[in-house]
Amino acid sequence: MGGTFDPIHNGHLVAASEVAQSFNLDEVVFVPTGKPWQKSNVSPSEHRYLMTVIATASNPRFTVSRVDIDRDGATYTVDTLRDLHKKWPNAELFFISGADAVEQIFSWKDVGQLWDLAHFIAVSRPGHELSLLGLSGEHVSLLEVPALAISSTDCRARVGRGDPVWYLVPDGVVQYIAKYGLYTEEATEHE
Numbered sequence: 001m002g003g004t005f006d007p008i009h010n011g012h013l014v015a016a017s018e019v020a021q022s023f024n025l026d027e028v029v030f031v032p033t034g035k036p037w038q039k040s041n042v043s044p045s046e047h048r049y050l051m052t053v054i055a056t057a058s059n060p061r062f063t064v065s066r067v068d069i070d071r072d073g074a075t076y077t078v079d080t081l082r083d084l085h086k087k088w089p090n091a092e093l094f095f096i097s098g099a100d101a102v103e104q105i106f107s108w109k110d111v112g113q114l115w116d117l118a119h120f121i122a123v124s125r126p127g128h129e130l131s132l133l134g135l136s137g138e139h140v141s142l143l144e145v146p147a148l149a150i151s152s153t154d155c156r157a158r159v160g161r162g163d164p165v166w167y168l169v170p171d172g173v174v175q176y177i178a179k180y181g182l183y184t185e186e187a188t189e190h191e
């Protein structure tokens with residue numbers, strides 16, 4: 001599952017858990033983006049990586065990969081999937097995306113090459129219609145998951161306002177955000 005995870009929240013974790021169960025996956029690899037070229041004002045990748053590690057540590061089927069944060073330049077899924085194939089040459093790869101991300105997929109780099117590299121699983125997300133959008137069912141599957149109306153944008157805004165993010169993100173992530181003062185005006189000024 002690729003994402004900017006700024007911060008990782010329970011919507012990501014529920015989606016990953018549901019896909020792992022429905023598709024009988026051996027492992028879900030969370031891949032935090034290095035430089036997500038379609039997003040601005042993103043927190044430093046090491047913070048996003050560490051929050052992802054903290055959030056996933058207790059689940060034996062969840063792991064985190066550094067391939068995107070260790071690669072120079074903009075993050076493209078075509079490179080992510082090639083790197084994961086190099087690491088696990090015999091694995092069958094699935095790429096988990098929310099309905100909103102799939103809506104944007106035609107703007108991704110080398111989109112035509114993605115289908116040979118992984119099977120895409122689009123999960124439902126409140127506020128977005130879950131549909132194939134003309135994509136082939138051979139390459140993309142749709143899965144309804146429990147609706148959690150949580151976004152990283154909202155979590156950042158809540159922290160900025162001094163509102164709690166308990167139960168929206170895992171407890172360790174709440175504490176990590178507080179420890180490093182992420183998403184406060186002061187932290188944003190120093191990015």
Ligand SMILES: Nc1ncnc2c1ncn2[C@@H]1O[C@H](COP(=O)(O)OP(=O)(O)OP(=O)(O)O)[C@@H](O)[C@H]1O
Pocket residue numbers: 002003004005006011012015096097098099100101102123124125126148149150151152153154
């Ligand atoms: N609540 C959710 N339910 C289902 N899928 C989600 C949810 N939140 C995020 N996703 C999916 O997880 C992947 C990574 O999301 P990302 O890290 O960009 O989180 P986000 O909440 O969308 O962040 P932001 O608000 O900063 O754009 C994307 O494919 C996205 O569609």
Ligand SMILES: O=C(O)c1ccc[n+]([C@@H]2O[C@H](COP(=O)([O-])O)[C@@H](O)[C@H]2O)c1
Pocket residue numbers: 001002003004005031033036038039075076077078101107108109
């Ligand atoms: O390949 C691309 O051009 C591309 C463009 C935008 C997003 N993505 C991927 O989509 C995933 C979710 O991205 P984001 O920005 O919504 O967190 C993440 O793995 C990104 O690398 C990929």
